[in-house]
Amino acid sequence: MRDSQAAEARPYHHGDLSRALVDAARRLLEAEGPSALSLRAVAREAGVSPAAPYHHFKDKGELLEAVAHEGWDLLDAALAKAKAAAPSPREAMSNLGVAYVCFARENPALYRVMYDTARDKADLPDQMQESEDNAYCKVRDTMIEGGADPNDTHEIELATTAAWCSAHGLAEMAGFKQFEHIKAACGGEVPFLRAVFAHMGLFHQGGAD
Amino acid sequence: MRDSQAAEARPYHHGDLSRALVDAARRLLEAEGPSALSLRAVAREAGVSPAAPYHHFKDKGELLEAVAHEGWDLLDAALAKAKAAAPSPREAMSNLGVAYVCFARENPALYRVMYDTARDKADLPDQMQESEDNAYCKVRDTMIEGGADPNDTHEIELATTAAWCSAHGLAEMAGFKQFEHIKAACGGEVPFLRAVFAHMGLFHQGGAD
DNA sequence: AAAGATATCTTGACACCGCTCAGATAGCTG
DNA sequence: CAGCTATCTGAGCGGTGTCAAGATATCTTT
Known part of the structure; x- marks a missing residue:
């Protein structure tokens, strides 16, 4: 069963098992959390041995x-979207930080897999160094647009x-119960994030000029 | 708690197995890394079933x-030592940050266990909230001594x-290979840490006055 | 189209894991 | 002494990552 038109792509025995396995893994990850992500469970979910x-x-x-690559x-x-939606470079910087943490908070299991695999290799993923349009570059470029030399x-x-x-640290901390009362005092999660960022001196709208 | 001189404390069948198990675990952790830390391996290392x-x-x-508690x-x-060695509150703040990251870098497996177990419960350890002389309090008090209201x-x-x-984020990032050339450009690990902290606006010697 | 090569998937197995439970053993209490 | 309780062992359950051998489907070559 060759999808598309030509017999190219990757229509093998199963169709495209690697794709199906990654999808199954992400499904499991969202439903059961990182600890349930065993190779056998993924295979089971994908319907193979x-x-x-x-x-x-x-x-x-x-x-x-x-x-993790996905x-x-x-x-x-998510960062591209946040950057595009900002009216000025300074707000872009602030929004990038909030968007980063929100991504981590909305996909906690995935975020954990991303950094766990990276730490195991002591190596951030290829995207982070090779591509010219990765997340790191977006932050850097936004900083330049904001006036950095x-x-x-x-x-x-x-x-x-x-x-x-800063963003990574906050992303990991924001999940702890201890901070719930501060979040409430700030008037919600996003105001809390902005307040913490402001106290780090970065992502602040009136920050690095 | 009768841990004075008599045969009280905890000398049971084995002597003090819980103590021996934690020690064995830390030995394994340092020698083989977090992935080798199975309950069976710890028992084996401690010489029990x-x-x-x-x-x-x-x-x-x-x-x-x-x-993790240990x-x-x-x-x-480590933080207490860094704080005590600082001549002024401002340098104390800076030194606290460096000491925190250095601890994480010198005990990477232990640091990982500390935060992994905390994240699993979405709860920082009891020490962090109950005690009056914990790491969090040290940072807070140093900030007050530095002039905060x-x-x-x-x-x-x-x-x-x-x-x-900030400190946690930097502690986790500093292990990645990607940053080695920046460290070199900064003239070593600690100067790198101070430089990054300075760019976060905190831990900076001329920071929060 | 027939035959062979190759990629894919299954079955079965091994060692290890977390965990439980029945039984053996040692220390404490009366 | 006996009785009790805490501690430890042994065997065993279901689960895991991984591998080797065989079955099966696809691709290539003729």
């Missing part, structure tokens, strides 16, 4: 990498790194 | 919690939260 995935992925880790793509898209590479890198660390 | 730990911990998670104690101690609870909490998120 426990050994089938090994013809498409070297091991479980490689399947998780594929899932996660980074989704994050890129594009020639001072070192400075730009440090600032972008600081922004990324 | 695979079922023995269940008389001291409800399940594997509870053993990991005990390990981690938070060590972190408290101790009466503005909301402000203090936000600032302390921002500081903690």
Whole structure:
């Protein structure tokens, strides 16, 4: 059964099992959380035998990498959308931070897989370094548009790194119960995020000029 | 608690198996990493049967919690030392951030266990909320000593939260290979940390006055 | 179209895992 | 001493990641 028109793409025995496996994994991840994401469960969900995935992925880790890869793509898209919706570079910076944390909060299991696989390799995903339109570049470019000197590479890198660390740290912390009363005091989750970012000195609308 | 001189305390059948198990776990953690930390392996390392730990911990998670608890104690101690060694509150703030990240970098497996178990419960450990001399309090108090208004609870909490998120974010990021060339450009790991903190606007020696 | 090569999937197995339970053992209490 | 309770062992359950061998479907070559 060849979809599209030509017999290209990847219509193999099953159709496209790698695709189906990643989809099944994401379905499981959303429904049952990261701890339920076993290779056998994914195969079960996709309707194949426990050994089938090994013809498409070297091991479980490689399947998780594929899932994480999709996660980074989704994050890129979310940041692109936030950047596009901002009327000015300064608000863009602020919105990028909020969008980043919101993505993590709305996809906690996926976010965890993304960073767990990255930490296991001590290596951020390829998208982060190779592509010219990845999430890191979006933050960096927004900073330049906001007035940072594009020639001072070192400075730009440090600032972008600081922004990324801030967002990641907040993304992981925002899930803890301890912060619920502060969120309430701020008037909701997003105001809380903006307030914390403001106290970090970054993502602040009147920040880095 | 009668842990004075007599044969009280906890010298049971084995002597003190819970203690021995936590020690074995930390030994394994340091030697083999978090993925090798199975309950059976810990029991093996401690020289007991695979079922023995269940008389001291409800399940594997509870053993990991005990390990994490020790981690938070060590972190408290590291921060206390950094704070004590600083000549001024402002430098204390900066040193706290560096000490936090250094602790995470020197005990990566332990740090991971600490936050993994916390995230699983969406709950930072008891030490973080109950004690009056925990790591969170140290950051908060240092901020007050640095000139923050101790009466503005909301402000203090936000600032302390921002500081903690920054440090955690940087602690997790600093392990990635991608940052090695920036570290080199900064002249080492600690200068890199200080530079990133400076760009977050916190932990900066001339920061929050 | 027939035959062979190749990719895909299944079956079965191995070692390890978390966890439970019945029984053996050691220490405490009366 | 006996009785009791806490501690530990052993065997076993269902689950996991992974591999090797065989079955099956697709592609290639003739």
